[in-house]
Amino acid sequence: MTQEIAVLSAQPDMALESPAVRKVFVKTYGCQMNVYDSDRMTDALAKDGYVSTDVMEDADLVLLNTCHIREKAAEKVYSALGRLRDLKKKKAGEGREMMIGVAGCVAQAEGDEILRRAPAVDLVIGPQTYHRLPEALQRVKRGERVLETDYAIEDKFEHLPAPDKAKTRARGVTAFLTVQEGCDKFCTFCVVPYTRGSEVSRPVAQIVAEAQKLVDAGVREITLLGQNVNAWHGVGADGEKWGLGELLHRLTRIEGLARLRYTTSHPRDMDDSLIDAHRDLPQLMPYLHLPIQSGSNRILKAMNRRHTTAEYIALIARIKAARPDLALSGDFIVGFPGETDEDFEDTLRLVETVGYAQAFSFKYSTRPGTPGADLGDQVPEDVKAKRLERLQALLLKQQNEFAQQCIGKTIDLLLEKPGRMPGQLIGRSPWLQSVNVDANASQIGDIVSVRITGAGPNSLFAEVVS
Ligand code: 5AD
Ligand code: SF4
Numbered sequence: 438m439t440q441e442i443a444v445l446s447a448q449p450d451m452a453l454e455s456p457a458v459r460k461v462f463v464k465t466y467g468c469q470m471n472v473y474d475s476d477r478m479t480d481a482l483a484k485d486g487y488v489s490t491d492v493m494e495d496a497d498l499v500l501l502n503t504c505h506i507r508e509k510a511a512e513k514v515y516s517a518l519g520r521l522r523d524l525k526k527k528k529a530g531e532g533r534e535m536m537i538g539v540a541g542c543v544a545q546a547e548g549d550e551i552l553r554r555a556p557a558v559d560l561v562i563g564p565q566t567y568h569r570l571p572e573a574l575q576r577v578k579r580g581e582r583v584l585e586t587d588y589a590i591e592d593k594f595e596h597l598p599a600p601d602k603a604k605t606r607a608r609g610v611t612a613f614l615t616v617q618e619g620c621d622k623f624c625t626f627c628v629v630p631y632t633r634g635s636e637v638s639r640p641v642a643q644i645v646a647e648a649q650k651l652v653d654a655g656v657r658e659i660t661l662l663g664q665n666v667n668a669w670h671g672v673g674a675d676g677e678k679w680g681l682g683e684l685l686h687r688l689t690r691i692e693g694l695a696r697l698r699y700t701t702s703h704p705r706d707m708d709d710s711l712i713d714a715h716r717d718l719p720q721l722m723p724y725l726h727l728p729i730q731s732g733s734n735r736i737l738k739a740m741n742r743r744h745t746t747a748e749y750i751a752l753i754a755r756i757k758a759a760r761p762d763l764a765l766s767g768d769f770i771v772g773f774p775g776e777t778d779e780d781f782e783d784t785l786r787l788v789e790t791v792g793y794a795q796a797f798s799f800k801y802s803t804r805p806g807t808p809g810a811d812l813g814d815q816v817p818e819d820v821k822a823k824r825l826e827r828l829q830a831l832l833l834k835q836q837n838e839f840a841q842q843c844i845g846k847t848i849d850l851l852l853e854k855p856g857r858m859p860g861q862l863i864g865r866s867p868w869l870q871s872v873n874v875d876a877n878a879s880q881i882g883d884i885v886s887v888r889i890t891g892a893g894p895n896s897l898f899a900e901v902v903s
Contacts, residue, residue, distance in 0.1 A: 461487045462496035466513065467504025469700065470662050471541055473613040475502045478540065478567050480598045485571050494524065496535060498574070503541035505628050507802035514543050515554060522557035536577055538562060538570075542632035546806075548586045561586065564618075564633060568596030594639055599647050605654035610853055610882040611865070612656045616644050616684070617663030622703060624730070625741045625808040626770060626801060629664050641671045641679060641687065648688055657882055658696035658722075658851055658865070659688070666699045667706040682710030689720045695884055696851060698869075700726045701768075704744050704752055716759035723760050724794070724868045727753070728768035732787025733780035736773050739812070746787055753791055764794035764839065764868040771828055772801040772821030774812035781824050788831055794839040794868055796832045800825050840870065840892035847902055850887045852880050863896075871896035 461482055465475045478500065479489050490496055499521055504510040521537050528535045538560035539551050545563035552558060559577045562570060563586035573583045594615075605612065619634040620627075648659055663669055666681065673679045673687065685697055697720050704727060714721055727749075731737055734745050757763055769784060788796075800821040803810045843866070850864035850872050862876040864887075873896055874887050887899035 459485070459487045459497045460490040460495050461498045461500060462490050462493045463500045463502060464493075464517070465502045466510060467502075467506065467541065469613050469660065470615060470618070470664065471502045471504060473615045473662055474541070474564060474567060475500075476600065476604075476608065476613075477597045478502070478570055480601055480604065481568065481570050482574075483601065483604075484598070485574070494528075498536045498538060499524075500538045500540055503539060503543035505542035505546045505632050505804075507799060508804070509802065511543050511547070514539065514551075518551075518555040518558060522555065525557050536560065536574070538574075540564070540567065542628065545586050545632045546628060548584050552582060552584060559583070563587075565593055568593045588634055592637075594643060599650050600654065602650070602654040605651055605656060610656055610851065611658040611660070612651045613660050613662050614644065614647055614651065615639070615662045616681075616699075617666050617669040620664045621668070622665060622705075622743075623741055623808075625739065625812075626730075626773060626804065628804045628807060631806055633664055636665060636668055638669045638671050641673055641684065644684065645687060645691070648694065649691055652691050652693045655882060657694070657884070658698070659694060661685075661688075661697070661699040663699075664701070665703050665706065667702040667708075667711055680708055680710050682708065682712075682714040685711075685714045685718055685721055689718050694720065696720055696722055696867075698722050698724065702727050704729065704742075704749050707752055707756065712756050712759050715756060715763065722867045722869070723763040724766065725756065725763055726766040726768075727756075729787065729791075730768060730770050731773065731776070731780070732784035733776070734783075736776055736780050739775055740770075740773060741808075746783070750787075750790060762867075765791060766795040766869075767791075767793055767797070769796060769798040769828060769832075770801050771798065771824040772816035774801070774809060774816065775814040776801075776816055776824075781828075784828065785831060788828070788835070792839075793832060793835050795836055798825060798828050798832060837892070837894075839868075840897060843868075843870070843889045843897060844892055845889065847886055847888045848899075849884050850874060850899065851884050852876055852882065854881065866897065872899050873897070874899045874901060876901060 463475045465471050501514055501517055503514045525535045536559045537557055539558055540562045544561045548561045551561050560573055560583045562573055565588050566585045569585055573585050576583050617638050619636045620629045621636045623630050669681045671679050688697060729749050730740055732746055848866055852862045852864045854863050856863045856873050860875055861873055864872050866872050886902045888902050889897050889899045891898040
């Protein structure tokens with residue numbers, strides 16, 4: 438599964454404004470995959486003269502790229518649609534048209550329901566059909582309300598435009614690149630296999646070409662994305678079967694590509710070549726998001742994770758033997774149906790044993806249509822809340838301890854963007870922490886050697902080592 442984030446991905450374009458220019462505002466919910474998809478949709482719309490705006494009121498088209506992973510995420514969409522309905526009405530009163538589109542996993546899972554509950558919505562489009570967006574908008578213009586959620590037989594990636602140079606540059610020196618989509622694991626709590634469909638890997642040549650384009654536009658760090666990224670497989674130029682390890686090797690041959698990451702992985706798909714890549718490729722950052730979800734073997738079984746805690750711990754030991762400075766991140770769910778106090782204590786024990794530099798934890802949310810929804814023995818909300826509080830306190834303690842251990846270390850920092858203070862830049866440590874440092878804006882994109890001098894709640898402080 439991909440990590441949870443909530444971002445506003447609308448980015449103002451550099452294009453000159455003219456009355457003929459149409460504006461799109463994209464709001465992105467959920468995971469990095471959605472961030473990537475939002476950028477690709479924006480690129481696809483550019484062909485029809487759309488530029489991005491970060492002012493919703495100015496938009497001719499508002500697209501919500503939605504997340505269905507938990508109930509709360511889906512509900513957010515309906516409340517946003519309520520506000521958009523009012524805005525659309527207000528604009529219509531002023532003689533200005535505004536189209537509303539819903540994309541992403543809520544669109545895929547609840548397309549009909551959205552059209553029924555939200556009459557202001559003009560377009561519902563699922564994640565596999567984004568390349569049909571321009572055509573779908575034409576249909577809206579002709580007066581249709583469009584529902585486009587059939588799994589497209591054609592490969593969406595072949596039809597979606599690759600990132601454009603100027604836009605990529607404006608988006609920064611780090612980039613996401615989706616290499617795999619969908620999931621065949623069917624964890625019993627998870628909607629992804631239903632919303633994103635079964636596993637599909639993009640071909641090597643397509644990935645390499647896209648990575649090269651990103652690097653040509655100034656990108657220094659690429660994060661390979663997939664719901665189950667380490668299930669990626671393909672055939673190399675040598676005609677051999679490749680896994681993610683081989684793909685990473687190939688990508689390190691791109692000159693100027695300084696850093697690689699990948700997310701999110703399933704423990705069962707960490708094969709030898711991927712573990713060896715952590716040992717052999719200095720460009721591969723020593724940070725791994727490897728969710729286990731629970732520390733109880735009984736619950737892991739009920740979740741259909743198909744591994745035990747002992748297997749997970751042994752796997753971590755092998756990866757750390759390959760790359761001793763590797764830091765771990767994970768996801769946890771508390772209150773899966775049938776989870777007892779003892780099961781939960783097992784989760785706390787596992788966290789103590791493994792030690793996480795960062796982790797995401799959630800209360801189990803029943804997702805209609807998943808096997809978990811039909812299980813009896815649902816855990817009461819207040820019990821889930823108490824468990825989550827205890828788990829998050831432990832994870833936060835570990836995160837702070839990890840940050841404290843960084844103080845005094847000299848590390849490589851990729852300078853990404855201006856900081857809050859003048860003369861300050863923000864960069865990323867190899868372990869994905871934000872680091873504030875005094876540096877010149879002309880250095881954005883450089884990798885500099887810095888010494889960590891302090892740790893705040895969400896970021897580190899450092900000084901450049903001359
Ligand atoms: N309830 C709570 N958390 C969930 N996740 C996935 N499905 C659910 C659910 N039904 C969490 C998992 C996953 C992360 C992205 O979201 O921990 O790894
Ligand atoms: Fe969901 Fe499990 Fe697949 Fe991750 S591995 S996307 S949690 S079904």
